[in-house]
Amino acid sequence: MQVPWLEPGDPLPDPASAWGEADPVPGLLAAGGALDVPSLLQAYSHCIFPWFSEGQPILWWSPDPRMVLEVARFKLHRSLRKTLAQFAATARCEIRVDRNFEAVITACSKAPRAGQSGTWIVPEMVDAYVALHRAGFAHSVETWIDGELAGGLYCVAIGGAVFGESMFMRQPDASKIALSALVCLCRRHGIAMIDCQQNTAHLTSLGAREMPRASFVSHVANAVQAHRQSAPQWNFEPVYWNEILSARHFSTT
Structure with missing residues (x-):
């Protein structure tokens, strides 16, 4: 073939x-x-x-299958919940969206993808996603501590369909904080699912699961169409943390 x-x-x-x-x-x-x-x-x-x-x-x-994280099934383990609560209550810590997309994707490009010995975000990819960001379809969710970029992720968003791409961290839990913020943003705007592409133990521990490709294709078609006229606003307000911190949606482990 x-x-x-x-x-x-x-x-x-x-x-x-x-x-x-x-x-x-x-x-x-x-x-x-x-x-x-x-x-x-x-x-x-x-x-x-x-x-x-x-x-x-x-x-x-x-x-096929496709790894996805349904935001309603996000597992907020006790230790991460404590970290997020401390982060949200600290004035020197904040989540920023699209403040420095190029810095985020460049940092992600220096780390290997799970299961690979080298980076997959080659310079051609960096240029492509920077262009996609400037066109309004790629976004960064950034963890800032003491005025420094401590970690983050970038994703692609078309209407209500969100596709996670890569994460990085320079301080402990900084990438998990950014992912948690993305979950909060998605919940706030009625986005049901984040594409994770491939199965990893880390994603499974956070509630991600495999979905048949046909079902995922149907979800994406519906999500793009549902938000065609009113795409979500890509920003993050501190009140968004309530989407997970006040919902008691966390594991006891």
Whole structure:
């Protein structure tokens, strides 16, 4: 079975045609194409994302099943709840959204993705997502402590569909704080789910689970359509912490 080769501007194949478990690389859909804003919007709207290393062509993926975090199922363990409560009550700590997207993605690019020995956020990817951010479709959620960027994450958002990409931290729990803030923001705006792409033990511990690709494709189509006229405002107010801190939605472990 051969992976389709795309020229810039070619439409991406149907996600259902991605390689399955019996194929050499499950989830691989296509190679080539371009990383411009229209191509990325087409990809994410159809549950496809780019992932490749230095020296490889652009590779497009749509794994089945898909790892997702339903924000209503977010597991706020006791230790993290304590950390968040302290963070929210401390004047020198704050969450900022889109304050320094380029610094966040650059920091993420210096850390390897789970299961890989090297970085996957190559310079071409950094440039592509910075352009997507400037177009209003990629966002950073940032943990700031004492005026310094301590950790954060970046994601893609199209209407009410949110796709998590990568996180980093320079201080303990800074990336978990940013993810918790993203969960709060999503709850506040009626966004039901955050795409996590791949299964990891860390994500599972926070409540993420695998979903059949067909179900995920249906969710994304509905989420994009539901918010087509009124996309959520990407900002964070301290009151948003109440979405998880006042809900008693946490584990006792």
